Amino acid sequence: MLKIVIAGAGIGGLATALSLHRAGFTDIEVYERVGELRPLGVGINLLPHAVRELTELGLAEAVERIAVKPSRLSYYNRFGQPIWSEPRGTDAGYSWPQLSVHRGEFQMLLVDEVRRRLGAGAIRLDSRLTAVEHGEHQEHARFARANGEEFEVAADVLVAADGIHSALRAQEYPEDGAPVWSGLVLWRGTATVPSYLDGRTMIMAGDGEQKFVAYPLAPADGDAPGSLRLNFIAERRALEGTSELADWNQPIDPAPIVQLFDAWTFDWLDVPATIAAADQILEYPMVDREALPGWRFGSSVLLGDAAHAMYPNGSNGASQAILDARTLAFHLATEIAALEASAGSNATTAAIRTALDAYDAVRRPATARLLEMTRQLGPERVMQLAYDRAPDGFADVDDVIPAHELQQIADDYKRTAGFHPSTLNERASLSASVEHGAVAD
Numbered sequence: 075m076l077k078i079v080i081a082g083a084g085i086g087g088l089a090t091a092l093s094l095h096r097a098g099f100t101d102i103e104v105y106e107r108v109g110e111l112r113p114l115g116v117g118i119n120l121l122p123h124a125v126r127e128l129t130e131l132g133l134a135e136a137v138e139r140i141a142v143k144p145s146r147l148s149y150y151n152r153f154g155q156p157i158w159s160e161p162r163g164t165d166a167g168y169s170w171p172q173l174s175v176h177r178g179e180f181q182m183l184l185v186d187e188v189r190r191r192l193g194a195g196a197i198r199l200d201s202r203l204t205a206v207e208h209g210e211h212q213e214h215a216r217f218a219r220a221n222g223e224e225f226e227v228a229a230d231v232l233v234a235a236d237g238i239h240s241a242l243r244a245q246e247y248p249e250d251g252a253p254v255w256s257g258l259v260l261w262r263g264t265a266t267v268p269s270y271l272d273g274r275t276m277i278m279a280g281d282g283e284q285k286f287v288a289y290p291l292a293p294a295d296g297d298a299p300g301s302l303r304l305n306f307i308a309e310r311r312a313l314e315g316t317s318e319l320a321d322w323n324q325p326i327d328p329a330p331i332v333q334l335f336d337a338w339t340f341d342w343l344d345v346p347a348t349i350a351a352a353d354q355i356l357e358y359p360m361v362d363r364e365a366l367p368g369w370r371f372g373s374s375v376l377l378g379d380a381a382h383a384m385y386p387n388g389s390n391g392a393s394q395a396i397l398d399a400r401t402l403a404f405h406l407a408t409e410i411a412a413l414e415a416s417a418g419s420n421a422t423t424a425a426i427r428t429a430l431d432a433y434d435a436v437r438r439p440a441t442a443r444l445l446e447m448t449r450q451l452g453p454e455r456v457m458q459l460a461y462d463r464a465p466d467g468f469a470d471v472d473d474v475i476p477a478h479e480l481q482q483i484a485d486d487y488k489r490t491a492g493f494h495p496s497t498l499n500e501r502a503s504l505s506a507s508v509e510h511g512a513v514a515d
Contacts, residue, residue, distance in 0.1 A: 075508075076410065076426070077101045079215055079229035081203035081242070083111060085177075086378025086395030087235035088184035092131050093403035095191050098508035102192055103227070105217055107202035107236070111185055113178030116262045116356070117291050117305025119144075119276070120175060122168040123493035124393035127400045129170060130505050136183055141173035142290045145272055149456050150279040153467045154340030157460045158480045162276070167495045174276065174289045174305070176264075177392070201225075203241045206232055208372025211419045215374075231426055232374040233402070235395075238363065240380030246371050253361035253383065256449075260360055260386075261308040261331050263352035264291065269302050270343045276389075277343065278454060281461035285309040285454070286338060286345050306348055307386070309360070310334055326357045360385055362449070365442035370430040373423065377402065382441035388452035390444065390491050397492065398437050400504040405432040407506035443490050453487040456480055 078094055080087045083106035091104050120128070120137070128134050148159040163171035188196050200219045207214040213232040218224050234242035238253055271277070276289035287307040308331055331349050338345035349355070363383040369376040378395035409429035413421055451458055456475065464474045471480075488494040506512050 075099065075101050076230040076406075076422075077228070078103075078231045078233065079213070079227055080104045080233045080235055081215065081217075082106065082235035082237060082378070082380070083181075083185065083188075083197050084235060084237060084378065084395075085181060085184065085392050086380075086399060087233070088181065088188055089127075089131075089396045089399035090233055090235060090377060090402060091188050091192060091196065092133070092184065093127075093399045094406070096131055097403045097407035097506050099403075099407070100192075102196065103229075104188065104197045105201035105203065105215075105227070106197060106199050109200040109220060111182065111197075111199070113176065113182045115177035115181075116264055117174055117289065118177045118180065118392045119289070119389040120173040120180075120396075121390060121393045121491070121493050122163060122170040122172055122495075123491070123498050124396040125163075125170040125173055126498065127396050127504065130400075130503060133183075133187065134170075136187075137173055137175060137180065138171070140179050140183065140292075141175040142274060142292060143171045144174055144276045144289055145274040147276045147278070148271070149454070150277065150340070151457065151460050151464075151467060152280045152284065152338065154279060154338070154342070155467055155471070157471050157475070158456045158484070160484060167499075168493075169499050174291055176291055176305075180392075203234065203236050205245055206234075206242050206371070206374050208374060211423045213373050230373060230422070231406070231430075233377050234374060234380050235377045236380055238361070238379045238383040240376065242371070242374060243363075243366075243376055243380050247366065250364070250366075253359075253363055256360040256362070256385065257312055258309055258360040259312045260358045261326070261349075261355050262306070262358065263328075263349070263355040264303060264305050265348050265351040265353065266301050267304050267343075267348050267351060269300055273302060278457065279338070279340075279345070280309070280457060282451060282458045283311050283461075284334070285457070286335060288343065288348065304348060306352070308335060308345075308349060324357055325354050328352055328355050331355060362445065365445055366438070369434045369438055370427065373426050373430065375402070375430045375433065381438070382445060384441070384445045385448040385452075387448040387454050388444075388487055388491060390448075390452075393493075394441060394444065394491075398433075401437050402430075402433045404504045404506040404512070405429040405436075407508045408511045410508045411506070411511040440490075440492065447487060447490050453484055456483055 149157040201217040406429040409425040
């Protein structure tokens with residue numbers, strides 16, 4: 075059986091481990107740079123195409139227990155006037171829901187499942203990937219510990235799910251440079267606020283220069299009836315002179331951010347009060363990576379943000395990493411299942427590389443198209459159109475943007491991202507087995 079090494083215990087790496095194990099691979103090791111895994115971060119959305127894959131991995135019920143199912147996604151201008159609203163998840167006709175969940179809690183759920191299914195020692199901490207040597211039949215991955223100690227691990231397959239600063243990506247594309255900064259700054263946080271709208275609506279308000287996103291993560295604790303735990307992202311173009319080399323991802327004082335949004339008090343949500351109520355606010359640059367001409371190098375391959383980090387427009391980053399994981403496992407299992415039992419190392423290596431190329435051929439063009447669309451604001455383009463055509467607001471959005479244009483923008487994004495209900499509900503399963511190949515629905 076193949077030995078598979080995964081660099082990175084984020085969502086992409088853990089989903090890959092679980093997907094490969096589900097497909098019948100058993101010799102899997104996950105190496106993670108941090109010395110302790112903790113439930114860090116704020117909220118993310120798992121869209122129906124990702125929830126389908128989690129369902130087929132047997133994880134849906136566990137994730138739903140720590141998540142909220144948004145009923146709608148609604149867009150507003152900076153005056154709180156409605157632009158576009160649509161149902162989400164099963165309310166929109168999908169066979170699977172959309173789930174809003176705390177990123178750290180979801181990651182820890184995946185950690186627990188990897189340890190339960192693959193063994194307590196499946197995840198090796200304090201192990202940062204530094205380089206990969208591509209051998210004729212094996213990959214030799216080099217890792218470093220925080221104390222400077224280095225070690226090497228041999229593998230039949232190396233999956234680099236080591237994030238936006240991926241060592242394998244930097245090795246293979248040294249001219250790639252730093253992530254590309256859009257000039258926008260994001261402030262992320264969570265807060266307990268009075269319930270708004272129906273208590274399950276994800277909202278986006280603003281335009282390409284300034285925006286506020288919010289969605290429930292959970293009902294508030296019992297001592298705050300009528301309230302909910304809200305994840306929010308406040309976004310604004312950086313002031314002139316702000317350096318993209320600033321010390322990002324740091325807790326900051328909410329007061330200046332509250333001031334930036336002081337006029338955004340809507341009938342249905344008090345934005346400045348929400349920001350002021352945050353437990354903590356973290357500051358990030360909005361960055362992405364350029365699309366690459368290839369993801370496979372020998373028997374190593376990129377996955378998740380290492381392959382296609384993109385702007386959060388459309389709330390699709392974690393979902394795309396999960397799709398990567400399932401697609402990779404599908405092709406690897408299918409190719410290995412096709413090998414004759416007596417096949418030698420040459421045939422096995424060829425099958426591995428054929429599988430990795432098949433994964434690349436499916437996922438790389440799809441994510442490149444999505445990357446380009448996120449740079450054009452993705453489905454959030456409806457807010458920019460409303461601003462361009464009616465910067466001072468409107469009485470009726472139909473006077474500004476016809477309904478068919480709004481619908482077209484929403485549908486185009488869903489098709490590009492792979493979760494239009496008419497195709498997602500009907501497409502074949504990505505489940506596969508090393509014994510039998512593709513598995514029927």
